[in-house]
Amino acid sequence: MQRPASPRIDSTVFWVAAVLSALFVAWGVFFADSLAAVFDAVLFDFLVPSFGWVFILSSFGFLAFSVYLAFSRYGRIRLGADDEQPEFRTVSWVAMMFSAGMGIGLMFFGVAEPMTHMGTPPAGAAEPNTRGAAQVAMEYSYFHWAFHPWAIYAIMGLALAYFCFRRGMPNLISTAFHPLLGDRVYGPAGKTIDILAIFATLFGSATSLGLGALQINEGLDVLFGVGGRDAVGLAIVVIVVLTLCFILSAVSGVHRGIQWLSNTNMVLAVLLLFFLFVVGPTVFILDTFVQSLGGYLANLVPMSFRTASYGDSEFVSGWTIFYWAWWISWAPFVGTFIARISRGRTIREFVVGVILVPSLVSWVWFAVLGGTAINLQLTGGADIAGAVAESQPAALFSTLSAFPLSGLTSLIAIILVALFFISGADAASVVMGMLSSKGNINPRAWAVVVWGVFTGAAAAICLLAGAIQGSVDAAITALQSVAIASAAPFVLILIGLCFSLLKALRADRGPDTLAAPEPDRAISGTGGAPAPQQMSAESPQERDRRRI
Template sequence: MEPNKTGLKTFSETLKTPVFLISIIIAIIFVAAGIILPDFNQYIDATFNWVVTNLGWTFILGGSSFLFITLFLIISPLGAIKLGEDHEEPEYSTPAWFSMLFSAGMGIGLLFWGVSEPVFHYNTPAYGEGGTAQAVHMALQYSFFHWGLHPWAIYAVVACALAYFSYRKNLPMLLSSTLEPILGRDKINGGLGNTVNIVGVLATLFGISTSLGLGVMQIGAGMETLFGIPNNTALWMGIIVVVTILAILSTTTGIDKGIKWLSQINLSVAGLLLLLVLILGPTLFILNAFTHATGSYLQNILQMSFGIDAAGEGTEGWYGSWTIFYWAWWISWAPFVGSFIARVSRGRTIRSFSIGVLLVPTAVSMVWFSVFGGAALFREHFGIGGISEVIGEDEALGFFVALADFPFSSLLVAIAMISVTVFFITSSDSGTYVIGMLTSQGNPNPPLALRITWGTIEGAFAAVLLYAGGLGALQTAAVTGGFPFMLIMFLMVYCLFKALFKEMKEGSLPVERQRVQAALDDIRAEQRKHLEARDMVNSGEKEDDK
């Protein structure tokens, strides 16, 4: 069965669809409100506090549920089913696939928080006293937790559902397609289906704007470190304009050129930076810290997964500022990252797909935080310190202050700036593809004018959020976009399992498994023949004896 080629081919056709019209109107209203309303940041703060206080527990349970679901897909017989036809091979090589996962997934966030988050946890841990040896270990343990298995499980659930219904069931690459067992094939673009896709568009806008905003702050911090330019709102607006233009230029080249090439190049640049810091930094401490934190993470993962400090035993507001924010951010990113991962994952089995999405990026994130966070923690705990004071004023500066200790620090800062800029471009470019698909009724290659339109709006969203309140506004955007989409994700899980178990019950499992079963049947048949022949021989010998 050929992949579904449905979808709107021209920009003029997309202008008439409810998903595009409603999404663009809401986006414009949000941007206008951020510019016009004088107290917009107060509304943002109130929204964040209400969601975290009243709905925080839902994110904790949701994030853990999606991890268990992904693990079940890996170990169950359902993992043998292909995301595509049984005979298909993966569309992209494994190295290219991994590089695109990371550039779309969380590259900007790793650069922004790679130093700042462990140092924050070192000074203000979830439990216990800050600035101690125990706080060093907990700092990396919780950094692994926030950037490890849970976020990638969230992405895997959405991506698997999208890829399965699109490539195996021949439905459009739409979020509403994942609810086909509930909606019916003819209602995917109906009222409820359009509502699901609109929620996906808005969640993507909020989620990607959060990352783009972090990227802008990071680039500004690098320019302040290298050239002494004040890292303020005016600089952020200029960076957004320049980098958004570069992202729009990238989107004109398509996935196979722009995103694929930039992702592979940038993964090499980030890898070089990591290797240099590992070699030039406190190598032995980094390796020891990685080993210790890995054990602590795996040993305490269940307790951390459901921890929310209901009785107020630990640091006040810690879970709201960190774990709940992160889970909401990853969920708000899920329609974007999940759609993009699905777009580039055709031809893989559910098992190999889930293992790749879940384990490999998690391992890389753990190494990243061990190297950069470990070097920063060594300086704070054993050395001259100074990073804590800097990130207290500007979180984006932490990464560059940590690099200042190393030989050729200016070169390292420049490499980091290049890396975060390319991550910005690939994230924005990937986002335009995903929103373009959702607003063109599932066209896997949306019209160029549509992609340019959404690329411009993404930049405007990031600008408004930074103007309204910097990091706090970005966090609120993530939390706000995450909750409604989490509800949709649970419906996705129900529909995915319903379809998978139906396929297994009907015996339409992949050809590979059928071949294995046929081979086993042949072996059993040969064994039966052998036993029958032996019995006949034994029977003949007994007759001769008589």
């Protein structure tokens, strides 16, 4: 039998990542103006103009590769032994996928993005603030939140699930490169990959936390008259308080509590959508959903290859490239979650479920929230465009205020953002603890605390760097910058992961043989998940005791 994963910290990965993170925080605390200047110079003057095409091309490549794997002969291969059945029932798996598809981002951009694109249609595709502009706005909102991001997550989750559950390898991103690097994954090359994964998770999570804090700020202003769009100081206080909450949640080990938070998120989100669907412009929402979905599918390929060189450079840089970078920075965290709940699925089931189910959630979300806001603007019911122009975080609350029970729905929105903040950052901290603990699924509490503190501090530093420039828009730009910066090296990791996975699949004849493939001899006895033969012998009762 293989030994269980070591509970010890990987000192090289942990300390290198921790010291560099601490240096970033110190830079932001003592030289915030310098940090803001570097963001502008390095990212928006060099990285995005010179290498933005890499994000554009690779994101479409991830989608195409996912579809290829699903419908090729590899689609029959199981993420586990050949005779292993799914760990979770399909209904439960879909429900958890729905939960993973919801988050702070949907709360923040559900109204703000469609209304922004409606006021300034990409590449001048329509007359601003018209029905044509509204159509284009919804298509691009679907584009940014559906197939492409979930294909990115699918690549990461599929690789982790395959190498962990089928090949019996440790639950580390670096070991998924064994087909390409061999035993070098246990040396400096592998440790570098895991350090980059920690950075991507840290700063991708920090971006989400910063956006969530700004939105809670606006909600507090609406309900209690405190905060407001330029109160970055209060947003930092919000980050501190919620950081303490998710650290307590992460180290408590009370999985029922974490599960309760996730279920509460889903229930509140569904209630909010249902309320707006009923009291809002129901027919308009349905029309928007159908027409925008058709337009999105028809224009998917042209939109996927639009770069800053020949289109609207400000739009592509500030929206599309930011989104692709943000999703890439979240890939280690979300991919790990998806992998954990997908044991026993075939590759075809995995890809179809991971890409289609969350995409459907995003389409419905934007159709309800974005469609409601657009209808208010077109009919003169409320000036949502003006509210968005003043402050993107205020967009959702301006929409809710146009309907009955706005105080209650605004409170629900604040609670949703806070719960998404806590549960998402909780899981991200645990994932970073795993990456710095040799893949152990139960990292030591103090390691989780360290990464939780760094995540909250990074979010606060980004807001502070933006505040130096005097507005909440600058703070949002700073958050976008750090997401792009963290994703820039990690996009190369994801590209390499595709080649590594394909090489492993070519050597795996899957269900075409009577015997399950042997795990790589190089990793036999190194720890991590049990070998496939051992996993298939596990009883259903034992599987039921394991929970995410």
